[in-house]
Amino acid sequence: MEEQGRKGKRVLFFPLPLQGHITPMLQLANILHLNGFSITIILADNFNTTFNTIRANYPHFTFHTISDGLSEDDKAKTDVDALFLLSLFNEKCAPHFTEALRQLVLEDPNIVCLISDSILHFTKAVADSLNLHRLVLRTGGVSSCLAYAAIPLLQNKAYFPIQGIESQLEEAVEELPPLRIKDLPIFKTYNVDALYQVIQGMIRETKASSGLIINSFEQLEQFSMSKLRDDFSIPIFPIGPFHSHFPASSSSLMSQDQTSISWLDTKTPKSVIYVSFGSLAAIEINEFLEIAWGLANRNHPFLWVVRPGLIRGSEWIxxxxxxxxxxxxxxxxxxxxxxxxxxxxxxxxxxFWTHNGWNSTLESICEGVPMICMPCFGDQMVNARYVSHVWKVGVQLENGLKRMNIENAIRTLMEEEEGKQIKERMLELKEKANSCLKPGGSSYESLRSLTSYISSF
Incomplete structure (x- = not known):
């Protein structure tokens, strides 16, 4: 009966058009569709022209395309400083999004709310102008969200900009245990002020939203979740892991090489190191070669994703x-x-040797695969610290990409007693991730609350 009451009610989704943000947004859309809602996805198409595959994989959604508003000159700037994109996108996309949302709301009286990426803070004012409820999707974890929310305080206490010798970087951040200074979410950008404005806008407009949806689960981030509820006086719905709610479906903006699976089929159980640093990270040529020899020298089979654009100054391998x-x-x-x-x-x-993007971290936990952590920027630093020192289900590469460090990390995880203990803890965490989605589990109940809440609009 509950699902019948949602029939015809439509939810609009507006993702940030980057792989790590599109994936959880489409997963959330799938979850709500399975619970009886109709779905429209608004895509800013000029920024990325490879959405045709996504449309084909989600025939049960309606797609609406808008311009991102970025000029060729803007795009050239973001090629040099990719993180400047976040600030530009919030500014330049606003009029195009406003016009699209107004049109959609006028045409369909069954639209009940907008769910937008938390980074797209400009959407709050647009939704308010149309008397439309706006919920926010936080595509990262709860612990990193708290770190972002603390940035003004940390600036006042002179933690930012992060600088100093290595021993100082190891010092604890008393306001955010268990983080050290080196674990704070940093970005390499020429526009630090613009980036801080985006982060502050994200936190401010999330707190002013109708609710916050999180791709995490209570048993994983219990302490952080409690603190978040104290700090954000809005309804909060931790319903993750999103991808575990339904069979795998692709939201990849890049073509996936299926030889990965046929090659793995030839290997013995638990023997392979899977290496992937996500869709945005970039490394230097010398680091690339150290990774290569670190993998070669330990004699374990490995599946290595080398994305075009991963190595600065090189086409591929x-x-x-x-x-x-x-x-x-x-x-x-x-x-x-x-x-x-x-x-x-x-x-x-x-x-799994990973950059510790949140999607990758959650996927690894759900499959019970221990991690070698190599965070590159932003919330990856926070995630890696939690993986290695709170949940203790991985080891972190701490002192630069040197082949000896890499070999030591592989040896620890794949060959030593410490690695066995890490694997045992990871299997316990996997079981918690699975049980939270079952009837009576925390994410199961949180999803029931979310669907009832949206139906009430």
């Missing part, structure tokens, strides 16, 4: 020496992009 290729022949498999959920679920995978 042309810089790998013949000696390396001969050493790992048959033992290493390199692809441009992999179907990650399928890879992590494969019996052959025994470890």
């Amino acid at each position: 042309e810089l790998l020496p013949n000696e390396f290729l001969e050493t790992v022949d048959g033992r290493g498999h390199i692809v441009k992009w992999a179907p990650q959920q399928q890879v992590l679920a494969h019996l052959a995978v025994g470890a």
Whole structure:
């Protein structure tokens, strides 16, 4: 009967058009569709022209395309400083989004709310002008959200900008245990003030929203969740892990290499190290080569995602020496992009070397795969600290990308007693991730609350 009451009610979704943000937004849309709501996705298409695959994979959604408002000159600036995009997008997309939302609301009286990415803080004023409820999706974890919310305080206490010698970076941030100074969410940008404005706008307009939806679960971030509820006096719905609510469906903006799976099929259980640093990270050529030799020297099979654009100054893997290729022949498999959920679920995978984006971190937990943590920027620093020192389900590469450090991390996780203990803790966490979605579980009940709440609008 509950689902019948939602029939015909439509929810609008507006994602930030980056892979790590589109994926959880489409997963959330799928969850609400399975619970009886009709779905419209608003896509800012000029920024990324590869949405056709997504449309084909989600025929049960309606898609509405708008311009992102960015000029060629703007795009050239964001090529140099990708994080400047967040500030520009909030400014330039606003009029196009306003016109689209007004049109959609006029045409369909069954629209009950907008769910927008928390970074797109300009959407709050637009929704208010149309008397439309706006909920916010936080695509990262709760612990990193608290770190972002604390940035003004940390600025006042001179933690930012982060600088100093290594020993100082190891010092604890007393306001945000268990973080150290080096774990705070940092970004490399030429426009630090603009970035802080985006973060402050994100926090301010989230607190003023009709509710916050989080891709996490109570048992994973219990202490942080409690603090978030104290700090944000709005309804909060932790209903993650999103991707575990339904069978895997692709929201990838890049073509996935299915040879990853057939290659894994030839390997023994828990023997393979899966290596992927996400859709945005970039590394230097010397770091790339250290990674290569670190993998080669430990003699474990590995599946390595080398995304075009990962290595600064290089097209793809042309810089790998013949000696390396001969050493790992048959033992290493390199692809441009992999179907990650399928890879992590494969019996052959025994470890995940990751940048600790939130989606990757959650997917690894849900499949019980221990992690080697190599955070690159932003909330990845916070996530890696929690993986290695709170949940203790991985090891972190701390002192630069040197092959010896890499070899030590692999040895610890794949060969030593400490690695066995990490795997045992990870299997316990996997069980918690699975149980929270079952009837009576925390995310199951939170989703029931969310669907009832949206139906009440």
